[in-house]
Amino acid sequence: MTHKIAILGASGYTGAELVRLIATHPTMEIVALAANSKAGLSMADVFPHLRHLDLPDLVKIDEIDFAGVDLCFCALPHATSQAVIKELPKTLKIVDLSADFRLRDPEVYAQWYGGQHDALECQAEAVYGLTEFYRDDIRAARLVAGTGCNAATGQYALRPLIADGLIDLDDIIIDLKTGVSGAGRSLKENLLHAELSEGAHAYAVGGTHRHLAEFDQEFSAVAGRPVKVQFTPHLLPANRGIIATVYVKGDADAVYKSLSNAYADEPFVQMLPFGQQPSTRHIRGSNFCHIGVSGDRIPGRAIVIAALDNLTKGSSGQALQNANLMLGEEETLGLMLAPVFP
Amino acid sequence: MTHKIAILGASGYTGAELVRLIATHPTMEIVALAANSKAGLSMADVFPHLRHLDLPDLVKIDEIDFAGVDLCFCALPHATSQAVIKELPKTLKIVDLSADFRLRDPEVYAQWYGGQHDALECQAEAVYGLTEFYRDDIRAARLVAGTGCNAATGQYALRPLIADGLIDLDDIIIDLKTGVSGAGRSLKENLLHAELSEGAHAYAVGGTHRHLAEFDQEFSAVAGRPVKVQFTPHLLPANRGIIATVYVKGDADAVYKSLSNAYADEPFVQMLPFGQQPSTRHIRGSNFCHIGVSGDRIPGRAIVIAALDNLTKGSSGQALQNANLMLGEEETLGLMLAPVFP
Amino acid sequence: MTHKIAILGASGYTGAELVRLIATHPTMEIVALAANSKAGLSMADVFPHLRHLDLPDLVKIDEIDFAGVDLCFCALPHATSQAVIKELPKTLKIVDLSADFRLRDPEVYAQWYGGQHDALECQAEAVYGLTEFYRDDIRAARLVAGTGCNAATGQYALRPLIADGLIDLDDIIIDLKTGVSGAGRSLKENLLHAELSEGAHAYAVGGTHRHLAEFDQEFSAVAGRPVKVQFTPHLLPANRGIIATVYVKGDADAVYKSLSNAYADEPFVQMLPFGQQPSTRHIRGSNFCHIGVSGDRIPGRAIVIAALDNLTKGSSGQALQNANLMLGEEETLGLMLAPVFP
Amino acid sequence: MTHKIAILGASGYTGAELVRLIATHPTMEIVALAANSKAGLSMADVFPHLRHLDLPDLVKIDEIDFAGVDLCFCALPHATSQAVIKELPKTLKIVDLSADFRLRDPEVYAQWYGGQHDALECQAEAVYGLTEFYRDDIRAARLVAGTGCNAATGQYALRPLIADGLIDLDDIIIDLKTGVSGAGRSLKENLLHAELSEGAHAYAVGGTHRHLAEFDQEFSAVAGRPVKVQFTPHLLPANRGIIATVYVKGDADAVYKSLSNAYADEPFVQMLPFGQQPSTRHIRGSNFCHIGVSGDRIPGRAIVIAALDNLTKGSSGQALQNANLMLGEEETLGLMLAPVFP
Known part of the structure; x- marks a missing residue:
């Protein structure tokens, strides 16, 4: 049919x-x-x-x-x-x-x-x-x-960790980098090739990006209490792809295990081996999300990096x-x- | 099966x-x-x-x-x-x-x-x-x-015109631009991002590129006489895509008709409306070849432009x-x- | 002062x-x-x-x-x-x-x-x-x-050759590739990063680009007779730089000698050794123009390639x-x- | 002389x-x-x-x-x-x-x-x-x-804040993005244009990048006590430029004032108006460092972003x-x- x-x-x-x-x-x-x-x-x-x-x-x-x-x-x-x-x-x-x-x-x-x-x-x-x-x-x-495309990326990195109670809910930072197609086919000076190529900059810094509303709604619902994250998007000189580098306070092994369990049967969310990191070039044009986890030299901190194609x-x-x-x-x-x- | x-x-x-x-x-x-x-x-x-x-x-x-x-x-x-x-x-x-x-x-x-x-x-x-x-x-x-990927691009633009006897066989110029993936995953200084990004240059100028052997073999066979073309490849700051701008002496309308007839039933070779031109960005990652034809202000000259993805x-x-x-x-x-x- | x-x-x-x-x-x-x-x-x-x-x-x-x-x-x-x-x-x-x-x-x-x-x-x-x-x-x-920036590039490659009577005036092709900044800081869909990056295409094909008026005026004045060239500009996924590949009928050695003589004392126009080719990346942000000359395997043909920064x-x-x-x-x-x- | x-x-x-x-x-x-x-x-x-x-x-x-x-x-x-x-x-x-x-x-x-x-x-x-x-x-x-080029960028953002005792020394995150020329002209597969263009990824995640040794040495000396930061470098599809997004716990206005005082007479370090952010494209090829400061919606947090050209x-x-x-x-x-x- x-x-x-x-x-x-x-x-x-x-x-x-x-x-x-x-x-x-x-x-x-x-x-x-x-x-x-x-x-x-x-x-x-x-x-x-x-x-x-x-x-x-x-x-x-x-x-x-x-x-x-x-x-x-x-x-x-x-x-x-x-x-x-x-x-x-x-x-x-x-x-x-x-x-x-x-x-x-x-x-x-x-x-x-x-x-x-x-x-x-x-x-x-x-x-x-x-x-x-x-x-x-x-x-x-x-x-x-x-x-939201940014909202999806951040949630893939964080929802299982919040649900499993593994991280400090008051100290989550999402430093995100996105290709330009997320801004759509709109006639804005700051989307011209000559303005963007070979450059990178942050925008909507300090808690003003609208996708924060989604983070607030969803993370608070998962946690059962209000959760506010820090979120800084950056524009990359690339057409497609989002990579979110997420800083959390929690045990890196537990973080990895939580995410691995959550996505074990998911066809589109792929966990990389512990300590490996995704790249936007490896998900371009596809419906896959790649997630990597690393610990930090400072005990009790973990870095979760998620990459997906914003348009897919x-x-x-x-x-x-x-x-x-x-x-x-x-x-x-x-x-x-x-x-x-x- | x-x-x-x-x-x-x-x-x-x-x-x-x-x-x-x-x-x-x-x-x-x-x-x-x-x-x-x-x-x-x-x-x-x-x-x-x-x-x-x-x-x-x-x-x-x-x-x-x-x-x-x-x-x-x-x-x-x-x-x-x-x-x-x-x-x-x-x-x-x-x-x-x-x-x-x-x-x-x-x-x-x-x-x-x-x-x-x-x-x-x-x-x-x-x-x-x-x-x-x-x-x-x-x-x-x-x-x-x-x-060869370049050889394929040039042949899509030219074979029907040679077969139909529409162009001067002694005055064919293929000015071709290609993305870098055609050079493969090889460790050469001139393939580094820092060497290529934001730049463009010609290489193998003057009749030394090996794909000329294919052009010679195939065009001569189609024409039933020796045919030698001029061919200048250029390297573009892009990963995928070839665009060949082919200059021929012949009637542009006849050229367009010949190509349109040749590819009328082909699933992968697409003729654009007369006077429109292809772009590598419109065939990226696909098995399609787009071909455009334009006349010139000088009567008796035509420009055929073919684009395809070198890797596909x-x-x-x-x-x-x-x-x-x-x-x-x-x-x-x-x-x-x-x-x-x- | x-x-x-x-x-x-x-x-x-x-x-x-x-x-x-x-x-x-x-x-x-x-x-x-x-x-x-x-x-x-x-x-x-x-x-x-x-x-x-x-x-x-x-x-x-x-x-x-x-x-x-x-x-x-x-x-x-x-x-x-x-x-x-x-x-x-x-x-x-x-x-x-x-x-x-x-x-x-x-x-x-x-x-x-x-x-x-x-x-x-x-x-x-x-x-x-x-x-x-x-x-x-x-x-x-x-x-x-x-x-015009394109007009300048083509003239550096051709004026001495025309003045010295070295090439067939009825058979000159300028295949030119330019970065996007030449189009200015204007809000046009086709100048967006997402439209241009990783792609290349020809525009104003067939003798419609306005810089042809400059070519006609100047080359005719130099030659003392009307000269019309073929000129095809292409847009590159780069911010700065023009590279013009010029096909002429004439002796490559004579062509090289003519250009070398013309620019021997010029501070900004640099002749490369015979057979070497310029790249836009090597003149970026500067007031220099690099010119290379090669012969072709077909006797009596020469390729002149000139590169300069369109904004400089x-x-x-x-x-x-x-x-x-x-x-x-x-x-x-x-x-x-x-x-x-x- | x-x-x-x-x-x-x-x-x-x-x-x-x-x-x-x-x-x-x-x-x-x-x-x-x-x-x-x-x-x-x-x-x-x-x-x-x-x-x-x-x-x-x-x-x-x-x-x-x-x-x-x-x-x-x-x-x-x-x-x-x-x-x-x-x-x-x-x-x-x-x-x-x-x-x-x-x-x-x-x-x-x-x-x-x-x-x-x-x-x-x-x-x-x-x-x-x-x-x-x-x-x-x-x-x-x-x-x-x-x-180190990364080490310089991070220090411009942080030294005055540490010297002035304005931020929590145990909770500093430097999320840094760099162009590829920082890796030099070396023949590595991961530096090829085809590997990097249109992509972005983190590397040396979790406290393994050698520039951390400089951060440790310098920040500890300024603070008069051991300071360890988190530092995650990312590779951008661009040739030049570093942008460091630095997350600190401290009052954003005080942070801005401290940096403005420190660099008031510096010819090469430029403070942007409060709330504005730098871009690597605006320092390319120059010896300038641009720094922006924003507060966050979460009180007591500030984001400092510094950009400079890694090669200059x-x-x-x-x-x-x-x-x-x-x-x-x-x-x-x-x-x-x-x-x-x-």
Whole structure:
């Protein structure tokens, strides 16, 4: 049986990544691609790397007949997404890749995203899309909220450690480095090649990045008490990939054991041998997350480093993984593509 | 039915690329991986991006029992390959990715590669592996000689034009730009990141690059008379991708029509609309070749630009395409992976 | 004696490059920096790499008192420049970096730049700024028109050959590769890091790039007859640097001798030994142009490859070289900075 | 008066960077360049970007007559340096760029560098070359030991804070990202372009990087008690530049004030406005260090980020700054080159 798929926001990088992945997915068929600003164009006009595919042309969202759609990926900008989703049929399965439905508390949403949520009833039913930790809920969900790509990376490194009570909850630092595609295909001076190539810098320093809202929500829930981490993202001169270097106070062997147990049966989260470290180049273009653990010369400290591809495991691959579950398919279907190296 | 596959030279980039592609190939199983210098290591030690795969450890070539192998990819360095292949079972299907069996004339081989060929009887039976033009021979072949990656790119742009008699055969210029992975995983000062990043330069200028031997052999055969082209390769600060800008004297519309006809039914060679140009970023990681044609303000001149991924369509993808034919499979099986962009 | 310098268009890359160079120039002092869209900001706000300098804040052009200015660099966008320059004091020395005053024939200007020129009397007095070939005129000029960066590169490779009558004037191909900073600090999707990194493509193929107007004008003047070349620019995944691979029909030894003679006493144009080739990485950040010559295996053909930094020798360094002459200084003053490698 | 300069180890990146800087230094003249493995070659053969300079050819070290040398830069590999320096004339002024003379305690040296020091009497007289903090000693020194590039970056961020007693000495984390040129021009697989481009990874995790020995020595001396930091270096896909993100426990405003006071009169260390962050692209090719400070949403925590060019301020620029002092010149002479951006 083939599932009919629509993608809203198909002219952005996460939209294109969904198309790339679904291109070789055996039981999904793309029946509608929407991008309001580029309606009328073919996908090959907007993304020439997809020209070999037989795809529907881009249309406006309100031109889509959702009656013939089994599942809709919504890859629209933050805030836009909620306005669109609340108007979609209430029976339509939806995986949203924006930030609009990640936060369960409307007040927290308002605080981090600067305004009241416009689709509170959808927000109430949304399931947080970190597959490995919400698998059963996702299988039963109608609306899944994809996680932030940075938020996913940090959580893979930390959730088991918090759950197992292994680390000092008041002293967690996530120093994260990300490729530029996470910022999307937006016309900003600081995303120009000439501005970024051969350079690196931190941004949103000191606790202002919105993915902190996800960390706060999730880590506090796992811990059963408020947890606040320090989080510093940096922009790398690379297109894809996130690497998070996480500093914790706890026993490194116990940390390694906790993570190894947590991910022993996970198809996409791979523990490296103790003392080895991941690289973004080894997960590029794939749905895998590599995690390494090292102790420090200072006893009682451990460094956990997690790497994933922000466009794949950090957003569109995760979305497809969730969609597989929602549609009753094998979770890994169409997602076992090996990383592209070099 | 599953075909048992061996890869010799698995510790190089083309070997790793074969493993990447076969990882999601539905009817091939890797049963042996050889790399003499790294025998005893796991593939994850040598290529951490492949750590999610259940692969045999690296062994020495003479440790392999070829009785259980249906097809062998030979991704060894030039000259090494012939010595190995002549000792392999004479019934074993082989796709060789080196330069050792590309040239039909032993004297030409000796002239370009600096020594007598050591496996002349194998050379005599080898079929040149440019799939789109040797498909029937490849289907019946025991030993297929993969083409040079630059040689493939230039031929996609030019073979139909020569066959159709549309261009001046004495005035063809191929100005080619290639990513660095084409040079392999070899320890050379000029392949260091600090030497290459942010720079570009020509090499093998003036008719000294060995892929010219393939151009000479193939273009002369197509034309039925000697054809010598000018060919200048340049090294780009990028890992993957070749783009060949080909200057010909001929009518641009006729050139476009000839190429369009030649590739109308080809699954992997894509003609862009007239006047549009390809980019290496739009074929990265895939088996596709994109070709664009433009006229010039000077009447009677045309520019043909072809782009492909040197590791995929230029070597390992081509090899797998040929292996599919040799094993009686669909030519495209396992090869429809979409390009990875951005 | 210190010369008082103003820079109009200081918020662009060529403006910033002028400031970088003048920072260590011993006899120039920047007294005014204009950038209408960023007036009121400090230069450190707009270009943090210049924060160590004691510079005037950015102002609007009409806030500058030109009475205290000895020479004005105009680094404004094409078309904007002419409107500004015609209103400046008629005694002010000006080096314009735009395309507005490069073409001597107003009809040719209109044809390539899509409209009538708005400052014809200035156009009439402007001297073409290719220093090595217009040195005496530049010394006496009030208004110098900086060349196109691509146009400069191609001319260094070709002017002596045309002047010496060594090559077939009807069969010249310039295949040029340029870094992205040549496109300026403009918000265009195709200049984003995620669009360009790890890729390469041709643009303005077939005789449509505006720098062809300069090639036509200059080469025809040198030859004493109309000369039209083929010119294909490509965009490289690098910030700085142009490399032009020029295919000519002529004797390679004679070509080498001609260029060697022409540049024997030039401080900034360096001939490599015969058969060696330049790289953009070896001129980065400097005012040098490296030129290599090779013969081809086909007799009677030569390949000339020239490399320079588009922001330095291709625009701002050239502008400063010209300003030195106009102000009676040594031509090389402040310009002998060595290239930055790696 | 012109100082006669010799450079030992001129075929490496730091050697080349010294030549680049001295090229425009007004009172230094290079009289000897040594590189044992490349003796007999010209500098243009080894570093084509320096071909415009009139330089002595490369010789073996023992071919140099040090009687005519005022100051010698020693840019040899670690361990090699001590064997060479102990044989040089005892009156020769020397700036060593290796790690051989950085550590005052021979036992600590042996522990981190794996063997007994071979020139203990030189080690005893060597002055640590972090100019801003050892200025007077350097002025009087005969032998100055250049600092590690990472060690310099971390110390600029932390020394004033430790001296002023503002931070918790038991909880300092330096998460550092560096370009690849810091690893030198060495033939290692992990330094190939194809291995590094588009990727990022940590190395020497957990307290094993040798620059920790410098941190320990210096921070403990400043604090008057043992101080051990956590330090995780990462390799960036960029040629130049180090950025260190330093996490401390202390009041952010006090931290900012302390650093601002410490560097108020320093020509090369630039404090950004509070809350702004540096980028490696803004110091590239220069001798400047940019430092930014931010508070965190968690009270009592501060983030200090320092950026410098590893080849300039981190090694060869620092060496020249020290040489200026040792020769009685202005400390900034020849070093005010502005950063190269983009």
